[in-house]
Amino acid sequence: MTEPLFRIDNLRLSLPDMTRKPLFGPAPRIEILKGLTFDIAAGSTIGIVGESGSGKSTLGRALVRLYEPTGGAIGFDGQDITHLSDAALRPLRRDLQVIFQDPFSSLNPRKSVGAIIAAPLLFHRVATSGADSRARVAAALGAVGLPRAFASRYPHELSGGQRQRVGIARAIALSPRFVLADEIVSGLDVSSQAQILDLLARLKDELKLTLAFISHDLSVVRRLCNRVIVMRGGEIVENRDTAALFDAPEHPYTRQLLAAIPLPEIDPGWLEAG
Ligand SMILES: Nc1ncnc2c1ncn2[C@@H]1O[C@H](COP(=O)(O)OP(=O)(O)O)[C@@H](O)[C@H]1O
Ligand SMILES: [Mg+2]
Structure with missing residues (x-):
């Protein structure tokens, strides 16, 4: 057995509820993650599913320490990162990359694609010169199937699928160990979705x-993931191998989610045509 990349032990996270903040004094806190325990095996793809508001994004943000847990522990690569300071996290940030849901809001509209991909390379001092940075940007663009000339384009000139490719290029340019992808194909049409998923798998x-x-x-998770965590109300209701989960879901909530997968669309004329 190899050591898992992540060890999550009784992870709790509460955030101030700004909607109930009194005029004076601190906002009351709401508990969003209610004691989650699971591992992520190195080299695996783990799916995190659940209805909107179940805590998926909050869990993702805690994993990459964009949030500091209020309880429990996060071990990454054998190191306890639960309460590391920003300064102590800085060298780890390279290994913990995120691709966000909405490429529109996650890509700075005033920066060229080249500058967007180069920013983390320069921040982490991975690029040693301007020429090295340009070469690394070109390599990252190539890896996500975009021409290197795209470096001089701006986000608004790109399609949704192309923007999401830029998001992926930025995340992988640093050769991270872990990438969190949060609803990255939700806004895309079905064929762009398939292309992005294939790219990510490759x-x-x-x-x-x-x-x-x-x-x-x-259906997206089934295609890509080895293991699936099903969340509801800030808790894990099921954590199984993908095949086992889809063959025989144990929890009624998982069965409900599975039942909600839309069937492939059928051309209404297919009977007549046959
Ligand atoms: N910054 C925040 N402050 C207060 N509540 C939040 C914050 N972010 C998320 N929440 C609440 O936490 C719950 C889980 O949100 P989220 O993790 O975004 O769920 P999901 O990604 O599964 O849709 C929701 O009820 C949401 O309203
Ligand atoms: Mg979310």
Whole structure:
């Protein structure tokens, strides 16, 4: 047995509830993650599913320490990262990358694609010169199937699928160990979705990434993930191998989610045509 990349032990997270903040004094806190325990095996793809508001994004943000847990522990690569300071986290940030849901809001509209991909390379001092940075940007664009000339384009000039490719390029340019993808194909049409998922699966193998894939769409998760965590109300209701989960879901809530997967669309004229 190899050591899992992540060890999550009784993870709790509460945030101030701004909607109930009194005029004076602190806002009351609401508990969003209610004691989650699970591992993420190195090199695996874990799916995190559940209805909207179940805590998927909050869990993802806690994993990459964009949030500090209020209880429990997060072990990453054998190190306890639960309460590391920003300064102590900085060298780890390279290994903990995120691709966000909405490429529109996650890509700075005033920066060129090249500058967007180069920013983390420069921040982490991975790029050693301007020429090195440009070469690394070109390589990252190539890896996600975009021409290197795209470096001089701006986000508004790109399609949704192209923008999401830029998001992926930015995340993988640093050769991270872990990538969190939060609803990254939700806004895309079905064929762009399939292309992005294929790309992610290929890069995961090539770069030996460990991937956490958040989605409310179980058909997407089935295609990509080795293991699936089902969340409801800030708790894990099921944590199983993908095949086992889809063959014989144990929890009634999981069965409900599975039943909600839309069937493939059938052309209304198919009977007549046959
Ligand atoms: N910054 C925040 N402050 C207060 N409550 C939040 C915050 N972010 C999320 N929540 C609440 O936490 C719950 C889980 O949210 P989230 O993790 O975004 O769920 P999901 O990604 O599964 O849709 C929701 O009830 C949401 O309203
Ligand atoms: Mg979310």
